[in-house]
Each structure stands twice: as structure tokens, then as C-alpha cells.
Amino acid sequence: MVGAFEQALLALMIFVIMLGMGASLTPRDFYLALRRPYGLAIGVISQYGFMPFIGFLLATLLTVPETIAIGILIMACMPGGTTSNIFTYFSKGNLALSVLMTVTSTVTGVIMIPLVLLLYATALDLNIPRENIIITLVLLLVPVGIGMVLRKINANVGAVTEFFGSALALFFIAFLMVSWIPRNWQFLLETSGATYLAAIGLGAVGITIGYGFARALKLHPRNARTVGLETGIQNGPLAVAIIVFTFEGTEAQAVMAVPVLYSLFIIIVASIVTMIFRRANTAAEQKMPDSLL
Template identity: 60%
Template sequence: MIVPLIASAQAVVNEQDVVTPFEQALLVGLVFVIMFGLGAGLTPRDFKLALRRPYGLVIGFVTQFGIMPLLAYLLIVAFLFQLPPEYALPVAIGALLMGCVPAGTTSNIFTYFSKGNLALSVIMTTNSTLWAILMTPLVLALYGALIFPSGSQLQIPIANIVITLATLLIPVVAGMILRRFSANIGSVMELLGGFFGLFFIVFLMATWVPRNWALLTSTPWQTYTVAIGLGLFGIAVAYAIARAIRLHPANARTIGLETGIQNGPLAIAIVLLTFADSPDIGLILIVPALYSLFIVIVATFVTIWFRRANTAAEQKIPNLL
């Protein structure tokens, strides 16, 4: 049953562009706007407050670049390795990349609705984004060496990914500079960045999903498990750790959402810019695309569950961050 499905998926990838040139240009452009908006939402005061009480930042850093790559690796070994290598290895590249990218701006929205610590959420998103230029290639190289045997035709081009990340950090810095000189324009750009982050998901649902329906219906369940499980388990594990060390519940919710909600648009942009000439780009894109679609559903249910917390009782607990 699985082999015909994989053959069908590979046939679809070979017959059509999973992402058209127009979609590639649009998606990369959206990512630049989203990253610019991320930077435009920051002021020096935000960094001062974060450094004054860095517990959340430290825990978020450990969960973001420690737990998420490890989860991606374990899910790949447990599920994708059940599939034929010609399918599993390209898909594994996208899955591992999805686990190694920084947090996404969507986490800020869900943190707000889940009654979390929005200020902590924003600074954690930016902190992980700035660290990504070092940590994403590092953890990719570490786990990539375990997944891809030496001499394998498929390898992760670490140098190209570093260049791509450096390029995508330029709008973040530009947004921070703009906010420094014009707080009003910076605020508008921050709102636009959040809007385009949501538009990215709507775009995938409205155009990419219908056009690639044959590919999605022929994708094995193991691939869906990896894409959905990465976000779900990431939120659960990070939240459990934060609660175990007795952080304030609002901060624990924030750390959980910040950890599990990865920057799907950034992962897709890295694939499009780094693997543009690869014949396997369609398979590499599957997990980042599925993750970007399903994380909204996962985060919505998690937010509903978080909102059931007894906020009256929480007010009696001193806020640690």
C-alpha cells in the first residue's frame, strides 16, 4: 500500500512544479516582509527587560535549538525511515530543517490569545531568529551527519543555508533600525509583518493545497505524522519543562508555544533559495508545507486548552519574568 503511494507522490513531483516560479517569488517576498515586521517590533528597551530577567530566554533557547531538532530527528527515525530511501531522505531534509529553524511570528498571536506573556514571546522570537544564523546550521550539520550516510547523493548544503539565513536577517536588522528612528512607521510595519504571516497560511490553503491535491493525497501517513507531531510534541515538551521548573503558568504557555511554533515561511524560503536546482525540491518541501498548514490547527486547539487555566489563581503566583 505504501509503495504505490510513494510512487504516485514521486510521479506528481516529476510531472509538475510543486511551487511555480510565481509562487516562489511571492513566498520569498512575503518572508522578507514578515522578517522586516519582526525587527520593526523591537526596541532597545525590549532587550534590556529581557536581559534583566533572562530565565525565559535561556529556557526558550535550550528548547528551541535543543528539543526541536532532537524531536525532528526522532520523528524521522521512527516514521520516515519506514519508507523507501529514495522518498524518505529528501523528505527528511525538509523535516530536519523544520525542526532547526527559529520560532515564527505566528507564535506571538497565539501567545496573546492563550493569555501568555506577549512581551516575552516577541523577544524570544527575535532572539531565536538572531541566533539561527549560528545554531540552525550547527544542529543541521549535527543531525544531518546521523541521517545521511557518508557518500550519499543527498547532503545538506550548510554553507548555502548560512548565506540564505544571513540574507534573511537583513530585513530584521533593517526593521529594528527603522523602529529606532520612527516608532510610528515601525509599529505599522510590525502590524504588516503579522498580517502577512497570516496571509502566508491563507495563501497556502487557497492556492497551493488545491493545486497539489494529488500530491497531498498520495503522501504517506508517516509524513503527516512527522509534520503534525513536530509542532504538537514541541509545545507539549517545552510546556512540561517550564512547568516542572515552576515558571509562572503564563510564561510556561509562552515558552511552549514559542518552542513548538516554528517559522514555517522561513523554512520554505530556505528550501526555495537553497535547493532551487534540486530535482527533489518537491519532496523536500512537503514537511515544511504540511507543518505550516497544520500548526495553525494544532496551536488553535492548544490555545483553547490553555485558556481554560484558572487565571484568578495565576494572579496569586508571582510572575518570574
Template identity: 90%
Template sequence: MVGAFEQALLALMIFVIMLGMGASLTPRDFYLALRRPYGLAIGVISQYGFMPLIGFLLATFLVVPETIALGILIMACMPGGTTSNIFTYFSKGNLALSVLMTVTSTVTGVVLIPLVLVLYASALNLEIPRENIIVTLVLLLVPVAIGMVLRKLSANVGAVTEFFGSALALFFIVFLMVSWIPRNWQFLLETTPATYFASIGLGLFGITIGYLFARALRLHPRNARTVALETGIQNGPLAIAIIVFTFQGSEAQAIMAVPVLYSLFIVIVSTCVTLVFRRANTAAEQKIPDSLL
């Protein structure tokens, strides 16, 4: 369960995370994206094409309760997370493309998230309070806009805000470990293996499919790594915030299981993937990348 204090703390952390995301952007970034939308189109297809489909398949073929299936769908329909930028940097990917894909998927998510959620939830006969989700998403765009204004007014303030936003996204995982998990230990022990499989598989399958998709389009390995990480690393804090502010009681706790477990395991999965990416040193790596920005 999530208490009133934790709800307030969660809301504050989400605000700062989204503020940092906005501080990483300038109007010029959107201008460049519109001039060369190829990479962003790939990212949007990966985020709202592949990931919701992966979530739908997992929810369909795994034997899980309706609340868990709903948690899988919500997690699968989230935009890219800010931690993907960190892993992209350490995996020697295209950081500029990563940041832009993350924010673009967040902005377009105001429209696309409710659409894909309603589409797949209807196919599974699940109820989605889409109005509450839309309101939450719109409100979360406010700190993004504030972050952009801060960046415009002062580059130094924008850089500090961006750093704290990214750092807090990682701290969020620690917060879950010391707060939510101990008090829900019995619930986690009773959770079925299928739920754990979905929580791990969502990110792992997303990264794999994203990478194969990018390579099939003959993108440079740096850009392929970026698309892979942006596809598989979803915004776990946003998913949890939507659930906390949309559902109540034991239902919210059950729905939250997959986003919480996903947020924990995606760090491990992404770390392993990053180590594999860093070891790649083929001739193709030395070529000038096909610029998507």
C-alpha cells in the same frame, strides 16, 4: 513545484514578515534580555535543543523517504515563528517574552541552525548544503535590522510594520492553500501517513515538551504557556524559503512537503492549545508571575 513568480512573491512575503519582526524590537529589548537572560536561555534550549531532537527522532523512527526526513529536520531546526506571538496573546501568555524569544531564536539561528542541521543530518547520512542555508539566513537578518531602524525613527511606522508582518505570516498559510496545495494535490494524496504524522506531531510534541519543561522549572503558568507555544510554533515560511532557494525541482517539492503541511496544521493545533490555555483558571494563575523580562 514553485514557479519563478511564486519564488519572487515568497521572497517578498518573507521580507515583510522579517521586517515586522524587527519592527517589534528596540535596542532596549536586547539590553533587558542580557540583564535577565534566564527566560531567553530557556527559549533557546527549547528551540535548538528539544525541537531538533524531536525532528531527529521522528525522521529516525518513521518510515519516510530521505527527502521527507530532510524536510522534517529543516522544519524542526527553524526559529520561532511570528504567529507564536499572536497565539501567546490570545492564550494570555507573556507577550513581551514571546516576541523577544522569537527574535532571539532568529538571530542566534544564523549560527545554531546550520550546526544542528549538520549534526542531525550527518547522523542520518543526509546531505545538507549548509553554505546556501547560512547565506539565506544572513540575508534574512537584513529586513530585521531595517525593521528595528524604522521602529527607532518612528514608533507609529514601527507599529504598522509590525502589524503587517504578523498579518502576512497568517496570510502565508492562505497563500499555501490556494497556490501550492491545488497544484500538488496528487502528490499530497500519495504522501504517506507517516509524513502527516510528522507534520502534526512536530508542533504538538514541541508544545507539550516545552510546557512540561517550563513547569518543571516552576515558571509561572503565563510564562510556561509562552515557552510552550514558542517551542512548538516554528517559522514555517522561513523553512520553505530556505528549501526554495537551496534545492531544485522535484527534490525541493518533496522536501517542502513537511514544512507546508506543518504550516497548515500548526494553526489548528495552536488554536486548540490556546483554547485549553484560556480555560485555565487556577489559583496559580492569580499569583504574581516570576518575571523573565
């Protein structure tokens, strides 16, 4: 379980991560996004069309307890995480598009996350307290706004804030490894293989489908790689935060299993995918015309 100190530390980390995301934005980014509704549509469809459906299928096809199924759905309904921006950079993808998709899915998540959770939780006859989730999501928009203001006031401060926000997203994984996992080791040993399969499969299948979707739309390979990574790499810290502030006791521990395992394994999955993408980054590809989409 997560203690009071860890809850406070987690809340602080989420605040800084979202602050960094906001610091990466300017009003011009929103203007450019609105000029490219096609790109916004791809981001929304990838995050809130494919991923929740993948989560629904995993929760339906795998034999898992109700609490694990809830964890799968919550993780699948999360927006893109800032970690995807880092892997997009190393995959030689389109970093501008990556940031645009992350921000779009985060902002629209205030509406889309409760909607898709309601849809799939009802289909699986699961009870998820959506009111707490909505409140948490609304509050998370505050640091995004503060980050944008910092960027507007001082570009250097904004750049530093953006860097720390992205770095803290990776630090979150280390935090889980040294804090949550050792104290819940027995719980993880007793966790079924189906739970591990769901945690790993969610990211791997998401990246694959997102990439295939982008290629089917005939996007430039750089953009296709970006869409794939953005689709499969969800905001794990946000999922854990929502669970911590929504559920209690042993129920929270069980629901948290998939998001925690996902956050750990997605680094491995994304690293393997990044190596594959880099090998595919041929000279011929670089000669192809490129754009934001």
C-alpha cells in the same frame, strides 16, 4: 513545485515578516534580554535543543524517504515564528517573553541552525547544502535591522510595520492553500501517513515538551504557556523559503512537503492548545506573582 513568480512573492513575504519582527524591537529589548540570561537560555534550549531532537526522532522512527527526512529536520531546526506571538496573546500568555524568545531564536539561528542541521544530518547520513542555508539566514537579518531603524525613527510606522509582518505570517497559510496545494494535490494524496504524522507531531509534541519543561522549572503558568507555544510553533515560511532557494525541481517539492503540511496543521494544533490554555487561566493563577520569567 514553486514557480518563479511564487518564489519572488515568497521572498517578498519573508522580507515583510522579518521587517515586522524587527519593527517590534528596540535596543532596550536587547538590554532587558541580556539582563535575563536565564530567559535566553530557556529560549535557545527549547528551540535548538528540544525541537531538532524531536525532528531527529521522528525522522528516525518513522518510515519516510530521505527527502521527507530532510524536510522534517529543516522544519525542526527553524526559529520561532511570529505566529506564536499571536497565539500567545490569545492564550493569555506573556507576550513580552514570546517576542523575546522569537527574536532570540531568530538571531541565534544564523549560528545554531547550521550547527544542529550538521549534527543531525550527519547522524542520519543526509546531505543538506548548509552553505545556502547560512547565506539565506544572514540575508534575513537585513530586514530585521531595517525594521528596528523604522521603529527608532517613527514609532507609529514601526507599529504598522509590526502589524503587517504578523498578519502576513498568517496570510502565508492562505497563500499555500490557494497556490501550492491545488497544483500538488496528487502529490499530497500519494504522501504517506508517516509524513502527515511527522508534520502534525512536530508541533504538538514540541508544545507539550516545551510546556512541561517550563513547568518543571517552576515558571509562572503564563510563562509556561508561552514557552510551550514558542517551542512548538516554528517559522514555517522561513523553512519553505530556505528549501525553495536551496533545492530544485521535484526534490524541492518533496523536501517542502513537511514544512507546508506543518504550516497548515500548526494553526489547528495551536488553536486547540489555545482553547485548553484559556480554560486553565483561572482566577487563582492570576493572583500568583508574575515576571518576565
